[in-house]
Amino acid sequence: MFGRGFRYKENEQVLEELAALQGSNVFFVDDNFAANREHTKELLREMIKRKISFNWWGAQVRSEIAQDKELLDLMCLNNAGTVFIGFESINPETLESYNKKQNVEDIKESIKHFHDKHIRVHGMFIFGGDGDTAESIKETVDFALEARIDTAQFLTLTPLPGTDLFNQLEAEGRLLTRNWELYDGHHVVFQPKKISALKLQEEATNAHKKFYSMRNWWDNVSLTGWVTAVHRGVGWWITKRWEKHNRWFKPVLQEIVEKNRVEKTPMLNRINEHPPLNTVAN
Numbered sequence: 660m661f662g663r664g665f666r667y668k669e670n671e672q673v674l675e676e677l678a679a680l681q682g683s684n685v686f687f688v689d690d691n692f693a694a695n696r697e698h699t700k701e702l703l704r705e706m707i708k709r710k711i712s713f714n715w716w717g718a719q720v721r722s723e724i725a726q727d728k729e730l731l732d733l734m735c736l737n738n739a740g741t742v743f744i745g746f747e748s749i750n751p752e753t754l755e756s757y758n759k760k761q762n763v764e765d766i767k768e769s770i771k772h773f774h775d776k777h778i779r780v781h782g783m784f785i786f787g788g789d790g791d792t793a794e795s796i797k798e799t800v801d802f803a804l805e806a807r808i809d810t811a812q813f814l815t816l817t818p819l820p821g822t823d824l825f826n827q828l829e830a831e832g833r834l835l836t837r838n839w840e841l842y843d844g845h846h847v848v849f850q851p852k853k854i855s856a857l858k859l860q861e862e863a864t865n866a867h868k869k870f871y872s873m874r875n876w877w878d879n880v881s882l883t884g885w886v887t888a889v890h891r892g893v894g895w896w897i898t899k900r901w902e903k904h905n906r907w908f909k910p911v912l913q914e915i916v917e918k919n920r921v922e923k924t925p926m927l928n929r930i931n932e933h934p935p936l937n938t939v940a941n
Contacts, residue, residue, distance in 0.1 A: 665694060670702045677711050685716040692718035696730060703733040717741035717781075722761060725769035735776040741809070742773055743781045749802050752790030763802070770806050779883045782808040786863050787816030789852040796854075796862040800869050809879050809887045810894060813866040814844035815859060816851075835915050845901070846908055856916050860909065864902060871895040 667689070677685065693699045706712075720742050724730055748754050749763045773780050782803055786796050803811045818825040818834065819842065828834050833850040841848050847860045854862075869875075871894035879887040 667695065667698065670698065670705060673702060674705055674709065674711065677706065678709070680713065681711060682714055685713045687716070687718040690719055692720050693724045693727075693730060696724070696727060700730055700733055703730075703737050706737050707733070712738060715740040717743060719743045719745075722746065722766060722769035725772035731772060731776050731778075734778060739776075739778050741779040741781055743783065744769070745783045745785075747783070747785050748788060748791070748795075749784075749799050750788070750790050750795045753788035753795070756788055756790060757785075767806055770808060774807070774882055777883065779809040779887060781810045781812065782806075783812045783814065784866075785814050785816050786866070787847070787849075787851050787854075787859050791851065791859075792853045793858055793862055796859075796866060800866045803870060804875060804878065807879055807882060809883050810890050811870050813863055813870070815847050815863050816849075817842050817844050818849055835912075845905075847912060850916070857909070857912060860912060864898075867894070867898040868902070871898050 716738070717740050722744050746766050747757050747759055749766065751762065754761065770780050770782075784799055784803070786799070800813070816824075818828050820839075825834075828849050834848065835850060835856060836848050838848075845863070847856045847863075850856050851859050871891055873895065876888045876891045876895070
């Protein structure tokens with residue numbers, strides 16, 4: 660989406676911006692906060708030296724930084740609150756197709772290392788890869804709970820225009836719609852290989868409902884505190900709200916799949932009457 664070059668601000672500029680945010684909540688918007696680890700370590704050291712601190716801060720990272728003890732120690736000393744990690748899948752076939760260069764044991768180990776430093780983990784997963792089935796999706800949710808991920812996000816694979824995935828699915832005749840409003844990670848827009856589009860939509864919704872069900876709110880209180888229970892409660896509310904406002908999509912998707920005439924399907928007019936709410940992502 661942004662080219663293959665790596666660009667970042669100089670640490671001095673970032674530190675000046677951070678100094679103005681003392682005591683607030685801060686989220687570093689980098690896709691990968693520690694893409695350049697030495698650059699990140701230097702930033703964290705200077706934050707400690709200049710006594711720049713926040714009520715809470717979080718960032719998106721890759722799971723392998725959990726193996727870097729120095730980086731974890733610096734994040735801990737800076738009172739990091741939450742890391743947001745794209746684990747994507749626990750299905751070996753899907754992980755390979757996503758070129759993640761990690762396995763389930765790597766994921767488990769990274770979660771443990773972050774928790775050892777009292778840093779919460781928000782795990783993000785994508786359903787709909789060519790190796791995914793209804794059973795593997797259920798297993799992913801069970802894994803997220805058993806591995807004690809604090810909060811989780813379950814998205815459906817979305818073939819963004821211009822990507823190799825989009826071109827591949829278009830060539831294979833598997834795209835179901837070009838209504839870009841639906842390309843949000845929460846609405847199925849293509850035909851998966853080992854599961855129906857309707858089943859994928861259903862399982863993605865059920866994944867959030869199970870993870871954020873009331874019986875699971877308290878699982879991590881002894882590990883990462885009451886704030887995790889609060890976040891899971893909020894997740895439950897968001898899930899209920901999203902499901903309520905998107906009930907219209909199931910019959911629309913059914914119509915698209917059955918007729919296989921995406922742009923000419925009359926029921927697609929209902930999309931404009933009920934624009935999707937992108938609430939689960941947050």
